[in-house]
Each structure stands twice: as C-alpha cells, then as structure tokens.
Amino acid sequence: MGADTVRAALTSDMRHRLAAVVELAPDLIAAEPPAAYGREALADTDILITGWGCPRLDASALDQAPRLRAVVHAAGSVKHLLSPEVWERGIVVSSAADANAGPVADFTCAAIAFAAKQALPTAARYAMGWPTVAEREGADGRTVGIIGASRIGRRVIARLAAHGAGYRILLADPYVSVAEAQELGAELVPVDALCRHSSIVSIHAPELPETRHLLNAERLALLPDGGTVINTARGSLVDTQALTHECATGRLAAYLDVTDPEPLPAEHPLLSLRNVLVTPHIAGAQGSEVSRLGAYAVAEVERLVRGLPLLGEVTAADLARSA
The missing domain is CATH 3.40.50.720 (NAD(P)-binding Rossmann-like Domain)
Structure with missing residues (x-):
C-alpha cells in the first residue's frame, strides 16, 4: 500500500x-x-x-x-x-469492507437528514429572508428510496428504521425477497416505482455493466419535484448529464460523494449549483x-x-x- x-x-x-x-x-x-x-x-x-x-x-x-x-x-x-x-x-x-461501511452509512444518513429538511435549497434562499414556520421542512413521514441492499444499504435502512422521524423506506434490489425486505424494515418495489414515490433516493448498488446509468434521464424525471439524489456508491450509476440538467432547473437537489467522471472538471456546473453538494469521495474511512x-x-x-x-x-x- x-x-x-x-x-x-x-x-x-x-x-x-x-x-x-x-x-x-x-x-x-x-x-x-x-x-x-x-x-x-x-x-x-x-x-x-x-x-x-x-x-x-x-x-x-x-x-x-x-x-x-x-x-x-x-x-x-x-x-x-x-x-x-x-x-x-x-x-x-x-x-475490510465491513469496517469501511460504517463511516459511509453515517455519511449517508447525515445526507438524508439534510435532504429531508431541504437544507441545501433552504440555505440557498437564506439571503432572501428567514423562513417562516410554515416554510420549514421536517423529516417526519418522508419516503426514502434505497437502491441496493448492500452492506452499506442495509446499515442505512437499519438506522432509518430505528430513527424517530418515521421514515417510509422503499428498497429496490433484484436479489432480495419481499419477506427479507420486510425483515430489514423496508418495502420491496421496482426501481421505477421507487423513484416515482421517493422524495429522497440513495444509491448503494455495485458498479456493474448492467448498473451503468441506473438513474438515467427517464428515472430521474420520475422523482417528485423537490426530490434529492444521494450517491455514495459509484459515479457511473447516475447519468451525470441528466442529473446536471435536473439540478440546474432547481427541480432536484443532490449530495454526491462520487461522480462520473471523478474528479469532475473544475468548471463543471454541478460544482457551482447551490442545491448540489459535491464532496471528494470522503464518505468512507478518512x-x-x-x-x-x-x-x-x-x-x-x-x-x-x-x-x-x-x-x-x-x-x-x-x-x-x-x-
């Protein structure tokens, strides 16, 4: 090493x-x-x-x-x-992937908490005035979609299921049964349904030929307005161009610890959008x-x-x- x-x-x-x-x-x-x-x-x-x-x-x-x-x-x-x-x-x-999974799950759950409270869009509007009580977002009742019941995905589900915020958790994974998903604390659904019904989508699938651009333009369009994409897995799982378009319009927000390409060029739009947080692959052990x-x-x-x-x-x- x-x-x-x-x-x-x-x-x-x-x-x-x-x-x-x-x-x-x-x-x-x-x-x-x-x-x-x-x-x-x-x-x-x-x-x-x-x-x-x-x-x-x-x-x-x-x-x-x-x-x-x-x-x-x-x-x-x-x-x-x-x-x-x-x-x-x-x-x-x-x-030692199991030891590395803990910090990634911690990072992801923090990003989910920020996303649930619309932290990035709210921060971007800060200069326009202090939000009223009615304008503030909370986490209770949020639907979180987890793509991939990996060792990290399972940890994230467990922590969300134990959280007092009462998240509804959807899971998409072709290797998990309905019964196993229920044991984890999630509802098993196809990827398209997950995107359609989740205000927050977090990716925890492996990088494989069949998972390239798993979140493509069509699936990103299914996310509801104000939705958030979180990626701590691999950059290639998201169509960067399509995500950039969705975030540039302000319809979606994103927390990206991995990107495609990695690193992004210094002038890339994702690095300057106020509803996007890009970090340099720091979710794992640092x-x-x-x-x-x-x-x-x-x-x-x-x-x-x-x-x-x-x-x-x-x-x-x-x-x-x-x-």
Whole structure:
C-alpha cells in the first residue's frame, strides 16, 4: 500500500499485534513496484496486507510471491486490485469492507437528514429572508428510496428504521425477497416505482455493466419535484448529464460523494449549483478512521493464523455483485 496508508492504517499498536502472531518483514514494503529488498521479502511472504496504492496483483506479481496463501485488504473493494489468478492459485482473500461501511452509512444518513429538511435549497434562499414556520421542512413521514441492499444499504435502512422521524423506506434490489425486505424494515418495489414515490433516493448498488446509468434521464424525471439524489456508491450509476440538467432547473437537489467522471472538471456546473453538494469521495474511512481498516485487517490475520474463519472473506463469485 502507499506509505501514507501504512502510517494511517497500521499504527504501532497494530504492528505489535501483528508481530505477536506472525514474523513481520523487517521493513514495511510500500513501494510500487517493490524495490530489490521488497522482491526478496515477497519471495518468503505467506500473508500480504494490502491497501490503497497497492499495484494490481496479477500473474506476474504473484509469481514474485510463490508462498503467498492469503491477501488481507485493509480497505474496501478488491475488484480492481486482484486478478482471477489469485483465486485460481488457492489464495484466500479478505477485505475490510465491513469496517469501511460504517463511516459511509453515517455519511449517508447525515445526507438524508439534510435532504429531508431541504437544507441545501433552504440555505440557498437564506439571503432572501428567514423562513417562516410554515416554510420549514421536517423529516417526519418522508419516503426514502434505497437502491441496493448492500452492506452499506442495509446499515442505512437499519438506522432509518430505528430513527424517530418515521421514515417510509422503499428498497429496490433484484436479489432480495419481499419477506427479507420486510425483515430489514423496508418495502420491496421496482426501481421505477421507487423513484416515482421517493422524495429522497440513495444509491448503494455495485458498479456493474448492467448498473451503468441506473438513474438515467427517464428515472430521474420520475422523482417528485423537490426530490434529492444521494450517491455514495459509484459515479457511473447516475447519468451525470441528466442529473446536471435536473439540478440546474432547481427541480432536484443532490449530495454526491462520487461522480462520473471523478474528479469532475473544475468548471463543471454541478460544482457551482447551490442545491448540489459535491464532496471528494470522503464518505468512507478518512483520517483517523483509516485505523479501523487496519484493525480489521490485523484481526483477520490473527484469525487466519489461528485457523478461524475469516469474517471478511471474498470469493471469486462475490466479484460479480460487488462494488
């Protein structure tokens, strides 16, 4: 992983925990590609801890680590990091995506609370006068549409269902049954119906060919006037041009932690619209939160050494439905 990630994720406490169960290489390897020492150390490596900045582990990289038996990723998605050869060689994979999901769910629920109170449009009108009691928006009774019962989507549903605001929660996910949706605290509906009936739509689906522009111009047009789109998943799930048009007219608002392209060009209209908040992919673990990812990865190494099942194991089959 990158040197900055090493410092943030693998604190001295985490390294002491690792040293108690495995033999650590004398120096952490953070270079890309590995220097001569790194290549020598990889040849004797059984467990590799990866993170942001790690080069892709393809066949040529794996050939440098013939003893490798596990890759423990101190971050979220492994989709673009690992090649199929990893699983073909019988290497076990774990990801700290569960640890990363908490901050994203927190961020999303905060955005939903802001959206329910129409914070951005109200702030834009602030200079025109203090809103009356009748003009103020509240969260009670709002219908929130969740697209994707992912690990983050499920956390968001659980937090909204437990919230005193009395949200009505709709869910669209082709892999979830009506009964399972009810157990989560949501009502299962098709995507079009979700868009038509939700004043707030939050996206938590994976980036796949079939999910590209899942929220296209037609579906965005289904959202009621004054609706809000929240995207903390992947930028490609929303048609950026169509969303820009809807927000520029003032009909919709948006909270976007991811965009397509990413980053947006400096002159892009979404960056200057007052009913849109664009943040630079910060919903996941940031700053001191990154240590959560390291702690999760270290705990997985401890479980691996003790012969226990990995909590964050990722199989090759999982990639087809993962972010």
